[in-house]
Amino acid sequence: MPMNRRDFLRKIGVGAACAFAAATMPHAIAATRPNVVFIAVDDLRPELGAYGKTHMVTPHMDRLAREGRVFARHYVPAPSCGPSRYALLTGMYPTPAHPVTYHNSAFQMYEQSIGPLSLQQHFQNNGYHTTLIGKVSHTPDGYRGGQNIREDREQNPPEAPGWNVLDTPAGQWNDAWSAFFAYAFGETRTPGESPPVEMADVGDRGYPDAHLADAAIEHLVRRSAGEEPFFLAVGFYKPHLPFNAPQQYWDLYDRDAIDISDVDPYVRTGGEFFGNYGHEARDTEDDDYVRKLRHGYYAATSYVDAQIGRVLEAVDNLGLDENTIVVLWGDHGYHLGELGYWGKHTLHEYALRAPLIVRTPNMPHRGAATDALVSTVDIYPTLAELCGLSVPDHLDGTSFAPILEDPSAETVDRVFGGWNGGTQHTIRTDQYRLIQRNGDVQLYDHHQDPGERQCVADEHPGVRARLVEKLEAFVGRP
Ligand SMILES: [Ca+2]
Numbered sequence: 001m002p003m004n005r006r007d008f009l010r011k012i013g014v015g016a017a018c019a020f021a022a023a024t025m026p027h028a029i030a031a032t033r034p035n036v037v038f039i040a041v042d043d044l045r046p047e048l049g050a051y052g053k054t055h056m057v058t059p060h061m062d063r064l065a066r067e068g069r070v071f072a073r074h075y076v077p078a079p080s081c082g083p084s085r086y087a088l089l090t091g092m093y094p095t096p097a098h099p100v101t102y103h104n105s106a107f108q109m110y111e112q113s114i115g116p117l118s119l120q121q122h123f124q125n126n127g128y129h130t131t132l133i134g135k136v137s138h139t140p141d142g143y144r145g146g147q148n149i150r151e152d153r154e155q156n157p158p159e160a161p162g163w164n165v166l167d168t169p170a171g172q173w174n175d176a177w178s179a180f181f182a183y184a185f186g187e188t189r190t191p192g193e194s195p196p197v198e199m200a201d202v203g204d205r206g207y208p209d210a211h212l213a214d215a216a217i218e219h220l221v222r223r224s225a226g227e228e229p230f231f232l233a234v235g236f237y238k239p240h241l242p243f244n245a246p247q248q249y250w251d252l253y254d255r256d257a258i259d260i261s262d263v264d265p266y267v268r269t270g271g272e273f274f275g276n277y278g279h280e281a282r283d284t285e286d287d288d289y290v291r292k293l294r295h296g297y298y299a300a301t302s303y304v305d306a307q308i309g310r311v312l313e314a315v316d317n318l319g320l321d322e323n324t325i326v327v328l329w330g331d332h333g334y335h336l337g338e339l340g341y342w343g344k345h346t347l348h349e350y351a352l353r354a355p356l357i358v359r360t361p362n363m364p365h366r367g368a369a370t371d372a373l374v375s376t377v378d379i380y381p382t383l384a385e386l387c388g389l390s391v392p393d394h395l396d397g398t399s400f401a402p403i404l405e406d407p408s409a410e411t412v413d414r415v416f417g418g419w420n421g422g423t424q425h426t427i428r429t430d431q432y433r434l435i436q437r438n439g440d441v442q443l444y445d446h447h448q449d450p451g452e453r454q455c456v457a458d459e460h461p462g463v464r465a466r467l468v469e470k471l472e473a474f475v476g477r478p
Pocket of ligand 1: 042043080081240332
């Protein structure tokens, strides 16, 4: 139930004098350009109520979907945090000409001073106040070392330029990397030993994402009283490994009812999943253990959903919703055992398809999803267009603003992806996915086989040749 601004400020403990000042100067009226609240979620599959997955308890993302536009076919350009987020913030596909961009070290392009004008820099240059909270670029606080220790910041500048403020609380975990791999009670991961899931009887602030939401709300209060339009990016950590969440979110699911029929238990691959965590000497041929792993992922998803809900509630209760664009973005998908893989580092649909939900003020056809193909590189030009900024020349993407007006519109007919230092590439069209890897070509027909279980490259030589040509033109571009 929405409340008025003054009551909301009182509820969250903003003092009366400050509340009065803020209440008399609502930003939504002062600004002519829309604000942007960008919410990044780490390793979030499109396994949400909003994506038709009714077994999931994700009421807040589902509400955003009802009020905005769900992109059912949004693809990331690389199946890992660093390159995907680099593509987001530069509006550029990773490129073989700079293979570092196909690794988690992508942000080193800025260290080498060859990174282009970043999304947030473009907004900053156009009078926006820009804030980073949490994992928006690759490290969990946006600083190169990811340490979030004030004394280190001279040695560790931001990974990417253009933030007025970086403000990531680390809570009882003391530094951002420890918070990123948090276990309850201030504990953090011991690589190769800590379990991949944890259920602790703690409140929401027993894990870091609630602290990130607190910081985001605090900044929304502050910015809503300011004169400038703002670009606030908050990057939540869950459901990234370890799949940890307070018990109340585990209790939302009946483990025995969790469907694992699409898990292929006969292979156990996934370097991050099996290399960085201890697995109780049990393996993924054990159905109970597989259900426990999925249960953890679902609990962590519902936990982050609740924190996202708190941020959305603040946007609305502060009266910002009438002049604020909200974007919810997943940095890539995830295999939870499908195709015999646990993790994200493949070029399959499971790894490259990720959530994207956009809500704009005055959006027509609210709640209508779109099947149009879009890529993460399209977000930069879209936000620039919506906010009346110029569209820089270096961008690879195409604005999908027309799809926000009309969910049946289409803006591109193909999207691309790559991985592993630029040695593997993929092209996705309306019907097909083609993957090229070490001279091997795989082709999947999504009209027949949405799970990409049956390679049909030999059955469709014409399609194969046409897509290889398009893909090689993409890979070979300057
Ligand atoms: Ca990620």
